[in-house]
Amino acid sequence: MISTATGPPPRGAAAGARAAWGVLLLLLLAVGRAAAQSVERQVPADYVPPPPHPNGYWFPDFPDNFLEAQNIKAKYFTIDWGLAFIGDYTLFQQNPASVAQVGEQNTGFALRDFRLMGHGWFQLFVKWTYLAAVEYNGFERQAGDPIWSVTDLWVATKVGPLFQLKFGKQKESFVYEVVGDAANLQQDERFLSPFFTTRNVGVSLSNTFLNEHGTWTLGWFNDFWTKGQAFTNSGNDFAGRLTFLPIYDRDGTHYLHLAVSGRYHQGDDDALRYRGQPQSFQATSYVDTGTFIADHSWSMGFEGLYADGPLQVSAEYVKSWVPSDRLGNPSFYGYYGIATWTFTGIPRPYDREVAYARRPPVQGHYLGALEVFARYGRVNLNSGSIQGGAMNEWYGGLNWYATARWKLGFGYGNVDLERYGVRGRTNIFLFRLQWIH
DSSP states (O other): OOOOOOOOHHHHHHHHHHHHHHHHHHHHHHHHHHHHHHHHHGGOOTTTOOOOOOOSOOOSOOOOHHHHTTTTTOBBEEEEEEEEEEEEEEEEEEEHHHHHHHHOOOOOOEEEEEEEEEEEEEEEEEEEEEEEEEOTTTTTOOOOSSEEEEEEEEEEEEEETTEEEEEEEESSSHHHHHHHHOOOOOSOOSGGGGGGOEEEEEEEEEEEEETTTTTEEEEEEEEEEEEEGGGHHHGEOOOOOOOEEEEEGGGGTTTEEEEEEEEEEEGGGGOOOOOOOOTTTSOOSSEOOOOOEEEEEEEEEEEEEEEEEEEEEEEEEEEEOOOOOOGGGOEEEEEEEEEEEEETTTOOOOOTTTTEEOOOOOOTTTTOOOEEEEEEEEEEETTTTTTEEEEEEEEEEEEOOSSSSSSEEEEEEEEEEEEEEEEEEEEEEEEEEEEOO
């Protein structure tokens, strides 16, 4: 029988978490710097990526010219087609306490994503860029759900040198895990999901500064009209992100990224909820506050990313506050640190327009790119009168980017969940196959 005691966590737990976070960062920085110094000679200052291998890749794929031939290039518009397929097989091993906390998790195969995309530009008074993407829901949809759903639908244009204006369904610019492509992260799934909304309908402004050594983004979001709600009942979100690149040299093989972001989140009908999964899309929510009455929350995020040759070390921390005397003014937090090693000796290329590291380059390598990673993270949703649980997770694995589009991955994670007065443990083995163009 599960205890339902919901008293506040011991004061020592918060101090211990902060101490563990500090030790983790120091260890990552120390190990990262030592490893980077040991391989510095492997990436010369005048490094130039090699040309494509004359025989292509060992792993079969569509020829580039065949895929490019499907695109449309006209005088006043272009359409570049894209497709994403991600399939997972996940094996769960739970102790009895974990089953009592979250139910038995289903081992098996699942279609993580099947998405069709079109992007490009068109001319209408000024030049606009756009992205339209739809996701197939047919395999696991519930009765009444649409077969296809819109994931992205936005247009953007440059307003002189001032900023880029974007409106439509887009990503809220908050938390590093959200800004880039989730499928190209080292880890298989985002970890800080309780603290963000991936996509929302709204307007954003963005630009670079200091010769693309910094970026800023501000946005307002409210999807009332897509949900059929009254505007007064639908919550407003405001999000912003400021990044800085104090180190960027050796043609992008050595860089340091720092960033801070903020978010104001107003719940629909004055209700909020935080919930998140461990490192598997097939898992149910492990931490979950349930829906509670509160007008809004404030969140801040901090990012750090360092790359030197084959080594990349990154970390994020997010803190969220809910102003509510009735609930004891709860605050929640989450963080993770991750270290990555790429055997090609070349780091993930840093995109200075969006302040994000892309997937490892594979061009010129017959076998593609092999990458190993290890990550530790914690999410704590226990505070005030809210007891949503605390989740600690170790996760590591291997990614093989067999071509510029194919990725095969394996990961193992160990999840400890403190909830309902007991500690549950889950072992997760995840196999992934994805093709993205």
